[in-house]
Amino acid sequence: MSTAPEGRIVSQQSDQDNDHLKLLSIFHYVVGGLSCFCACVALIYVFAGFAFVAAFEPMKRQLTENQTLPSVAFGWIFIVLGALFFVVGQIVGISIIMAGRFIDKRIRYTFSFVVSCIECLFMPVGTALGIFTILVLSRDSVKAQFNRA
Numbered sequence: 711m712s713t714a715p716e717g718r719i720v721s722q723q724s725d726q727d728n729d730h731l732k733l734l735s736i737f738h739y740v741v742g743g744l745s746c747f748c749a750c751v752a753l754i755y756v757f758a759g760f761a762f763v764a765a766f767e768p769m770k771r772q773l774t775e776n777q778t779l780p781s782v783a784f785g786w787i788f789i790v791l792g793a794l795f796f797v798v799g800q801i802v803g804i805s806i807i808m809a810g811r812f813i814d815k816r817i818r819y820t821f822s823f824v825v826s827c828i829e830c831l832f833m834p835v836g837t838a839l840g841i842f843t844i845l846v847l848s849r850d851s852v853k854a855q856f857n858r859a
Contacts, residue, residue: 723851724851724855727846727849727851727852727855730846730852731813731814731816731846731852731855732814734810734813734839734842734843734846735810735811735813735814736810737810737839738806738807738809738810738811738813738839738843739807739810739811741806741829741835741836741839742803742804742805742806742807742808742809742810743803743807744803744835745799745802745803745806745832745836746799746800746803746804746807747803748799749795749796749798749799749800749802749803750796750799752792752793752794752795752796752799753792753796754792755788755789755791755792755795756788756789756792756793756796757792758788758792759785759786759787759788759789759790759792760785760789761785762782762784762785762788763782763785763786763789766782766785802828802832805825805828806825806829808821808825809821809822809825809826809843813843813847816855816856816858817856819847819853819856819857822843822847823843823844823847826839826840826843826844826847827840827844828840829843830844
């Protein structure tokens, strides 16, 4: 069994790190795009809330004395919660895309690490990507690449 020179071992580790970081950046782009797309589902609630608020006045005019309607606040709850989920989903998706870009450029190590920790909350794809990103970013050789940039 022959031993390779020290320079070759470092080169192999660097090549492996570069491959892993390139794959992680691509996966961050994909997961971030999926997050942004899935956040658009919350817009259904926003539109439903607007429909309820818009239909409230005509329905109110057709009531007899014994009939009651739910409050118009019900529609506004749909609007506010749907908009909130949409905005938060877009922020998370854009943050994941930005982390992928930062990993590709080897800048902003802390941001990428924090976003990968947050990704662990989104099962199952985000959890897998977050854990693999944490494992790769925890290597000393990868930290050195970020420090060099």
